Amino acid sequence: MPDFDVIIVGAGPAGLTLATELSLAGARPLVLEKHLVPRETQKASGIGGRILDVLRYRGLLERFEAASSDPNIAPRFPFGTLQLDFTQLADPPMRAMPIPQHVIERLLGERAHELGTEIRRGHEVLGVTQNAAEVTAEVRGPEGTYQIRAGYLVGCDGGRSRIRELAGIPFPGTTYPEVNRLGQVRLGDAVTVLDNGDIDVPGLGRVATGFTRNDRGVFAFAIDPESGTTSLMATENETTEYDDEEPLTLAELSASVRRVLGVDLPMTDPKRLSRFTFKDRQAERYRDGRILLAGDAAHLLPATGTALNVGMLDSVNLGWKLAAAVRGRAPEGLVDSYHNERHMAAGRARLQTRAQVALRRGRDDADEALRQVVQELLLDEPALRRMGGLVGHSDIRYPMPGVEHPLAGTFAPDLALHTEAGATSVAELMHNARPVFLELADRPELRVIAQEWSDVVEIHSGKAEDQPADALLIRPDGHLAWAAAIGEPADTAADTLRAALTHWFGSPAGV
Known part of the structure; x- marks a missing residue:
């Protein structure tokens, strides 16, 4: 008998999210992290888009908001060297929350501990073998080398994944020959901040807020009027391979800015310093037998503000599927659907981040014309909303075999519900990460079918003011596996519901 159901290699956001999802679904995960203590290296600085909805559906969003410096930050986001500005929209298609990655990891780790997950720090996986029944990992820990067995092993160990x-x-793709150095600092007294947010730099003159491009690289900055803190970035063409564990210093950032601008930019009091390169890579497959990949181990994206969110969503998609497999309730093809769905989803993320590369790196007049045209297009609301869905990862629609309803495969809307027990919402129904059958109209023939899967699926009835369907079947990851159109004939709805329940959750208990 395996020691654990699933071994997760890596205690970053993807690994810890997977641990919480598996534990909620009744599986026994073990997290192995090679670093002895949690790192506070400045990496990602926030989360945004669809993952915020997922955190709300798990009842965790308030924790993250409490740890954020500004949970209601204005929805303006960089796109290449352009800007997506959703502030004029009453219902922005994308929101974000500034919160350092090490804080994200702390919050997820606390939740994992609450659910009884074991996390072993200072334990490095040296080798992996597998057979038809289990995976064995050879691990080096503080007290020596040992072996541990599990039903599955998931590599969440980053872009240089040992598990992969x-x-x-x-892991084919491209590494772009550029290095980006980013900091949050205070500008020296010799720098004059002008009324419109531009700055006057001694020896150079006025530098406009936003992006400044020349043949030496790109410099970008923005000043927070409340705190006076300046966020700035210098990008240079460079092929140096830096150690991710080697922190950026203020001196290195200042030298990079000097090379790009041609003059010194006085700066002090660094609050965040980070260095990163851009890679565009994706694993050819996310599964090899009982070994799977998630997060940066599966894909690297050539733009900021995307990879962490996509990686956490990988884990939300995978967790319930692996839990069903280890409990012996996974129908044929369920675990394979993880690759099919998330490989496609990462492809969408690569699409928009590659577009950012083109907008960011082009330096001739034609490239400047392209940037101007795209920025003008983003002034139109339909185009802006479409980009918000693409960048925020909320435009993903998974294929749902045999279901033609327009909502099938999309993320379930958070309907306000009126039930016999009182007011609730779709988000509250999803806190336990279980499948949900939600009846929104008087369709007893559908409720009877759902009852056959009541050991797996939670069954609820309620009324919604904006009723999108007569009934919904919601997967644990929040995506709709099935929907009955309003007034859909009973026979048709019953047949497609039974097929969807069988496809995603196996045969009814006892069959």
Whole structure:
């Protein structure tokens, strides 16, 4: 018998999210992290888009908001060297929350501990073998080397994934020859901040807020009027391979800014310093037998503000599927659907981040014309909303076999519900990460069918003011596996519901 149901390698956001999802679904995960203590290296600085909805559906959003410096930050986001400005929209298609990655990891780790997950720090996986029944990991810990067995093993160990290498999974793509250095600092007294947010730099003159481009690289900055803190970034063409564990210093940032601008920019009091390169890579497959990949181990994206969110969503998609497999309730093809769905989703993320590369790196007049045209298009609300869905990862629609309803495969809307027990919402129904059958009209023939899967699926009835369907079947990851159109004939709705329940959750208990 395996020691655990699932071994998760890596205690970053993807790994810890997977641990919480597995634990909620009744599986026994073990997290192995090679670093002895949690790192506070400045990496991602926030989360945004669809993952915020998922946190709300799990009842965790308030924790993250309490730890954020500004949970209601204005919805303006960089896109290449352009800007997506949703502030004029009453219902922005994308929101974000500034919160450092090490805080995200702390919050997820606390939740994992609450659910009884074991996290072993200072334990590095040296080798992995598998057979038809289980995976065995050879691990080096503080007290020596040992072996541990599980039904599955998931590599959440970053872009240089040892697990991906051991599984022999190719990781094709491109590494762009540029280095980006970012900091949050205070500008020296010699720098004059002008009324419109531009700055006057000694020896150079006026530098406009936003992006400044020349043949030496790109400089960008923005000043927070409340705190006086300046966020700035210098980008240079460079092929140096930096160690991710080597922190950026203020001196290195200042030198990079000097090379790009040609003069010194006085700066002090650094609050965040980070260095990153851009890679566009994706694993050819996310599964090799009982070994799977998630997060940066599965894909690297050539733009900021995307990878962490996509990685956490990988784990939300995978968790319930692996839990069903280890409980012996997974129908054929369920675990494979993880690759099919999330490989496609990462492809969408690569699409928009590659577009950002083109907008960011082009330096001739034609490239400047392209940037101007795209920025003008983003002034139109339909185009702006479409980009918000693409960047926020909320435009993902998974294929749902045999279901033609326009909502099928999309993320379930958070309907306000009126039930016999009182007011609730779809988000509250999803806190336990279980499948939900939600009856929104008087369709007893559908409720009877759902009852056959009551050991797996939660069954609820309620009324919604903006009723999108007569009934919904919501997967644990929040995506709609099935929907009955309003007034859909009983026979048709019953047949497609039974097929959807069987496809995603197996045969009814006892069959």
